[in-house]
Amino acid sequence: MSAPILRVSALTKRFFGVTALDQVYLDVREGEIVALIGPSGCGKSTLLRCLTWLEQPDDGFIEVTGKPFGRELTPGGVVRRQSRRQIDALRPKIGIVFQQFNLWPHMTALENVVRAQIVVRRRPRVEAIRRGEELLERLGLADRMDRYPHALSGGQKQRVAIARALAMDPALMLFDEPTSALDPELVGEVLTVLRSLAEIGMTMLVVTHEIGFAANVADRIAFMDHGRILEQGPAREIISAPKEPRLRSFLDLVQADRRPIHPLTPSNITE
């Protein structure tokens, strides 16, 4: 079996003595879609931030496409922190999409997608524009390329942010609650994009509250609580037969409002 695209081992992060990540182990294989679920404050977002080195983990290792990221074990057995330059060199391999989009407001949608390609991937401008246009078209934004972010809807902004990350040709895409900041009617368009990425075999790690999406699209679900991954396995198994009691009560809570409501028919009104 090939090396996993992402290998996380014993990753630990503390904030002022509070443990946010506690010995996290996680592998994501090529083409695999892993949904990360769990109650708020359980460390899901911290994990993604550590995986992009936006937050420095205190301990543990990250490997991306077999290469150590951020911290490496030298042949002498010494743990060495990589330089910013080394970290930056691997960063394009990991695309991240944030809850709050984080587009650059002073650039058009297209320019948002083009800029990093030129600066980081050293692509000629013409080529970067071609790639940007192609991606935005694929995400249904052909007529929005010259708009500034403030003139886009939340769903459109999120799609631009996805295109921006994809333009770097990442080996892995991370999504940090990509639909949480969206109006309910716009959630669908972003989930559709995620599904289409799944279809083309993109490797993804998705932090989400959309349990239905996790169950239907993800290959695997990992459940986190108190900074640990408590249970992980095939998506349907996790949803239909959770073993961990905390996962069971979490699923009960998030699915409470999804249970079918008895339709209001003339018969039960008169009851």
Place this chain on the structure above:
Amino acid sequence: MGFKLDYLFSILPSLMNAALVNIRLAAIIMLLSVVLGTAFTIVRSLKITAVNMIIAVIISFVRGTPLLIQIFIVYYVLPAIGLDLSPEVAGVSAIVFNSMVFVSESMRGGLATIETGQIEAATALGLPPRAIWLKVVLPQLFRRIVPVLINEATIVVKGTALLSVITVVDVLRTAQQIASANYRPFETMIGSALVFLVINLVISLSGRMTEARFATARI
């Protein structure tokens, strides 16, 4: 001795000629303060404790002492330590030093309004710090501080009049020379005030136009 309008008109050409000195110096000062103020802001954002403590002392000195005294210090005191500057260079240095601090202070304020998420997105894409400053932070920062820069430019233009006391032949000094030759301070002072007023009106107006242009981009 009454006010004579025709006398005012007769001295305006020489005052306007002298105004070129003020305009030239003010332009140099603004350019240098924006460049150095930006550099200052970037250095401060590195959050090196010792450096920032020194900067804090410099800022409190610049803020807490009159500009006129700062000009005198550069012109009369620095030669004592071997730095003998011409009046123009001394004056420009003093005002740049002053103005740079104010530009940097307002940039620091503007920096707080740029969401960290934008910088994190850039970092995660692998943009090096230099590119993040140049492509993401500074373009937004400059647009936000345009009103402050315009205000600072008008202060700098007025500040150049202070250089008359260290023998720079500007509008004010020219006016004083005319006044002492003809004993007509009324017209000459009104005349020099008018010259400054016109320069600053032009600056404010062009500033408002720039702001309006950025406002349509709503950034």
